[in-house]
Structure formats: C-alpha cells, structure tokens
Amino acid sequence: MNPPGAPRFPFPTFPRGWFVIAFSTDIAPGEVKTLRYFGEDIVVFRGEDGGVSAVHKTCPHLGAHLGGGEVIGNCLRCPFHHWSFDQAGRCVDVPYAPKIPPRAAVRTWAIREQNGVILCWYCPKGEGPTWEPDRLEDEGWTPIRMVRWELASHPQEVAENTVDCSHLGPVHHVNSTEVLSVEQGEHRMRVVLNMVTSGAQVGMPDEINDVELDVNLQGLGMVISTTQVKNAELCTRQRIYPTPIEGDKLAIFAAANIRIMADPGYTAEIDQIFWDAFNADFPRDFPIWGKKAYLDKPLLAGGDGPIGRYRRWCRRFYDYPVEAAASAGEGAAAAAEASAPAGKTRRRERVRRWLRRVVGRAGVGPGRPPGAGNEQEDEEEDEPFVPRAPSVRPPPPPSETRFDSVESYFETLERRFDPAAAGDLDAVFQWVLSGEGERACYAVVRGGAIETQVGVHPSPTVTIEMSAPDYLMMINGELHGARAFASGRGRLRGPVRLAMKMQRIFPLEREV
Ligand code: FES
Numbered sequence: 257m258n259p260p261g262a263p264r265f266p267f268p269t270f271p272r273g274w275f276v277i278a279f280s281t282d283i284a285p286g287e288v289k290t291l292r293y294f295g296e297d298i299v300v301f302r303g304e305d306g307g308v309s310a311v312h313k314t315c316p317h318l319g320a321h322l323g324g325g326e327v328i329g330n331c332l333r334c335p336f337h338h339w340s341f342d343q344a345g346r347c348v349d350v351p352y353a354p355k356i357p358p359r360a361a362v363r364t365w366a367i368r369e370q371n372g373v374i375l376c377w378y379c380p381k382g383e384g385p386t387w388e389p390d391r392l393e394d395e396g397w398t399p400i401r402m403v404r405w406e407l408a409s410h411p412q413e414v415a416e417n418t419v420d421c422s423h424l425g426p427v428h429h430v431n432s433t434e435v436l437s438v439e440q441g442e443h444r445m446r447v448v449l450n451m452v453t454s455g456a457q458v459g460m461p462d463e464i465n466d467v468e469l470d471v472n473l474q475g476l477g478m479v480i481s482t483t484q485v486k487n488a489e490l491c492t493r494q495r496i497y498p499t500p501i502e503g504d505k506l507a508i509f510a511a512a513n514i515r516i517m518a519d520p521g522y523t524a525e526i527d528q529i530f531w532d533a534f535n536a537d538f539p540r541d542f543p544i545w546g547k548k549a550y551l552d553k554p555l556l557a558g559g560d561g562p563i564g565r566y567r568r569w570c571r572r573f574y575d576y577p578v579e580a581a582a583s584a585g586e587g588a589a590a591a592a593e594a595s596a597p598a599g600k601t602r603r604r605e606r607v608r609r610w611l612r613r614v615v616g617r618a619g620v621g622p623g624r625p626p627g628a629g630n631e632q633e634d635e636e637e638d639e640p641f642v643p644r645a646p647s648v649r650p651p652p653p654p655s656e657t658r659f660d661s662v663e664s665y666f667e668t669l670e671r672r673f674d675p676a677a678a679g680d681l682d683a684v685f686q687w688v689l690s691g692e693g694e695r696a697c698y699a700v701v702r703g704g705a706i707e708t709q710v711g712v713h714p715s716p717t718v719t720i721e722m723s724a725p726d727y728l729m730m731i732n733g734e735l736h737g738a739r740a741f742a743s744g745r746g747r748l749r750g751p752v753r754l755a756m757k758m759q760r761i762f763p764l765e766r767e768v
C-alpha cells in the first residue's frame with residue numbers, strides 16, 4: 257500500500273509521447289482555442305489553408321496570452337500589439353515597426369493531425385519527437401464517431417486495462433478471456449486477446465460472440481483496438497486516447513468506427529449498435545479508475561494477464577528512474593505470470609472447444625468444424641473454460657428442428673409465434689425470397705397477435721431479402737445470419753435490433 261500522503265501515482269503525471277488534444281472537428285479553419293493539457297495552456301489555431309498549429313501561450317513580445325488572439329490568413333495575431341506568428345511560430349509581422357526583431361518567435365508544440373484527431377508531442381525535457389504515431393487506414397471504414405470524457409486517473413492506468421484480463425468478466429461481462437500474444441517494441445506494445453462474450457451488449461441476445469481483440473499501444477496516449485467478431489464477420493475499431501490535464505485529472509478521447517460491409521443500410525445499423533454498446537461498456541471502468549489506488553506491489557494471481565510486463569515497458573516513457581515505479585509489481589507479476597496455466601496454445605484451444613460446444617448447442621451458427629485445430633490438443637481432456645459472468649443471459653435452449661423447405665417454415669409461422677416474446681410490439685416482418693422456392697410474404701405483429709399475408713406490404717418494419725435456398729440454410733443453422741448480411745449474401749432492411757429478436761418471436765419450434 258502506498259504510504260499516507262504520498263502522491264496518488266508513483267510516476268510523473270506527464271509521460272513522454274503523443275497525446276490527443278482535440279478532435280479535428282474541434283478546430284475550424286480560422287479558429288483559435290486554448291486547450292489545457294500537461295499542466296499548460298496550449299494555444300491551437302487552424303489557418304485558412306486548413307493547417308493546424310499549436311503554440312505556447314505566452315507572446316514573446318510583452319507576454320500576452322495568445323489564446324485571446326485571432327487567426328489572420330494562416331497566422332495567429334496577438335491581441336495586445338498585433339504581432340503575427342506563422343504556423344511554425346515565427347513572427348512575420350510587427351505592424352508598427354520597420355523591422356522584425358531577429359529571433360522573434362513563439363515556442364511551438366509538435367503536432368500531427370491524422371485519422372480525425374490532433375496529436376501533440378509531450379516531452380518533460382522539451383525535446384522533439386523521437387518517433388511518429390502510426391497513421392491508420394481510413395478507406396473502407398465508416399466515419400468515426402467521437403466522444404470525450406474527463407475523470408481522475410492516469411494514462412498508464414487506462415492503458416493497463418488492456419492487459420488486465422481478469423477484470424473483463426466482472427466489469428465488461430465477458431465470459432472468458434485469453435491472451436493470445438504480447439509483443440513489445442521501443443514505443444509500441446501489442447496484445448492480442450480472444451474473448452468469448454454474449455451478444456446481448458450489441459443487441460444480439462441469442463449470439464455467443466467469438467471476438468479477437470488486437471490492441472496496439474503507442475506510448476501511453478494511444479490505445480488502438482481492432483475487434484473482429486469472427487462468428488458475424490464484423491470488424492470494428494475503437495481508439496482510446498488518454499491525455500493528462502494536470503494532477504490526476506485526465507481526459508479520454510475516444511473514436512470508433514466499423515469496417516464497411518456490402519449493404520450500406522446494414523453497415524449503418526451495425527455501426528450505431530456498436531457505438532451504443534461502446535458508450536455503455538467502456539465507461540464501466542470509470543468509477544473504478546477514479547478511486548483505485550496504484551499499488552507498487554500488487555498481489556497478483558495466475559490469469560491476471562501480463563501486468564508486470566506492461567509496467568516494466570511503461571518505464572521508458574518517464575525521465576527518471578523512480579524507485580517505486582521501477583519495482584512496480586515486478587516480483588508479484590512475474591510470479592503470477594509464471595504460475596499461469598501451462599501454455600497459451602492449450603488454453604486458447606480450451607476456449608475454442610468450449611465455444612464450439614456452446615455455439616453448437618445454441619444453434620446460432622455453424623461453429624468450428626471438428627478437427628480444425630491441432631489434433632493433438634483436441635484430444636486433451638482439460639476442463640472447459642468456465643464462463644466468469646453468471647449475469648450473462650445464456651443462449652436459448654437447443655433445437656433439433658429442421659425445415660425441408662421455406663414453405664414449411666412459413667406454414668408454421670403463426671403456430672410458432674410467441675406472443676410473450678413479442679410483448680406489445682407493433683411491427684411488420686417481411687420476407688422477399690428469390691430463386692427456387694421464391695416467395696414474398698409478411699407477418700403483421702400487433703397486440704400480441706400475428707397475421708400472415710402473401711405479397712408485399714407497403715410499409716414493412718423489417719424486410720429480409722435473400723435467396724430462398726440461403727434462407728432455408730439460415731433457419732436450419734447452416735448459414736450464419738449476421739455473416740450473410742455482412743457479406744451481402746442477404747439484405748436486411750429496417751432496424752437490426754428488431755430483426756435480431758425474430759429468433760425469439762418466431763422460435764423454430766413451439767408447443768401449441
Ligand atoms: S504582447 Fe503580443 S504583440 Fe505585444
């Protein structure tokens with residue numbers, strides 16, 4: 257435990273590295289803003305040419321605060337005597353003097369603008385950047401959605417979350433987590449995790465999602481995560497940028513988007529669903545981060561993740577060695593990491609086997625074919641990976657029902673309709689199926705009752721467009737619905753969240 261009266265974190269408030277200080281959209285051309293980070297006022301302005309610059313607040317002439325200045329052309333003009341400074345900080349105009357004083361310049365911050373954010377280099381010694389932040393591919397991705405929070409914490413604590421596997425069950429309702437790999441470089445660290453999680457968080461209560469999370473840290477200010485929802489062929493990107501303000505006051509900038517899929521409407525729906533889920537899920541850490549202590553020597557156990565390794569990597573971003581941080585968790589973490597189960601490959605395979613069983617039982621997808629992994633490991637009789645979050649709703653009970661034609665599916669639709677699952681829903685579900693067995697029909701669900709009709713409804717709530725053979729495969733569990741829509745093999749019009757409920761409203765079998 258840290259001694260009473262000691263600073264909350266036994267490392268400097270401001271690590272060296274790139275930190276986001278604004279979204280690109282925060283600073284319009286011709287605009288100047290004062291932003292407070294790293295315990296300083298940073299004056300940011302955007303010229304009419306679109307270029308963004310950041311300067312220290314104090315005018316070198318007589319000390320006015322440049323945040324009160326004005327953008328003229330591509331220069332920042334001081335409010336006091338109208339000296340003008342260009343985007344590199346050089347004084348380019350002293351309106352009343354015949355000659356600009358030599359060396360007249362304001363100190364600048366190193367800035368990079370990319371992927372919708374403005375990054376600022378911070379070095380406690382005032383030295384320039386020693387590495388460049390990676391530029392992400394934007395093409396093929398939806399526009400980013402952005403949010404900024406403030407809380408009491410430190411960038412190192414936020415980034416530590418990515419290696420803290422054992423909090424993912426209690427806080428984020430993940431069923432199981434496995435660290436697949438950890439790579440460390442001079443300024444980068446990459447952690448790949450496999451997670452098994454309920455789809456309830458993304459409006460798919462009947463799904464068990466097999467998620468690979470690829471987290472790339474660039475310094476302590478950039479946490480770039482790519483999430484592959486493998487069973488649904490969805491790919492999303494979440495970017496977390498913690499930036500220290502002063503004391504333990506921390507800003508967190510977040511940006512998220514998804515890879516564009518074949519159907520723009522489906523893409524937009526999924527984009528919204530994942531954004532809502534991100535906004536509900538990520539802040540679950542905040543109450544804990546805001547109050548937790550940083551323990552120099554945490555008491556770790558096997559399964560906690562590579563926390564000690566992460567903390568040792570973090571030291572390079574501070575200009576000291578500080579005793580406390582140098583020993584931060586090293587012994588305990590190393591011991592815990594060493595006592596972790598025998599090998600990551602074996603554990604990974606246990607997760608996969610468990611997933612195959614659960615997914616197979618739930619009838620929500622084809623699962624992984626038997627024997628697709630390492631045969632030797634498949635024969636191991638280890639216990640399955642036990643889900644850690646009992647609050648997660650289990651998948652619906654297994655069904656052996658198979659339909660031999662789409663016709664039999666629709667003939668039994670009214671009988672299989674579950675009024676309890678529909679509740680007070682007022683909606684029209686429509687199917688437009690092509691090819692062999694083609695049909696257009698719809699079901700009006702209102703007041704706990706159902707009425708089916710052949711033909712096309714003038715204003716359906718949800719429409720599924722697909723070939724009849726593909727639809728037959730889907731209802732028989734041989735074609736994953738989300739995959740089919742993601743790949744463009746089918747089209748879904750209307751709210752995806754409502755479509756996801758269809759499995760419950762029209763279960764495959766139901767006692768009359
Ligand atoms: S103080 Fe800025 S121009 Fe004089």
Ligand SMILES: [Fe+2]
Nearest residue numbers: 417427428541
């Ligand atoms: Fe978390």
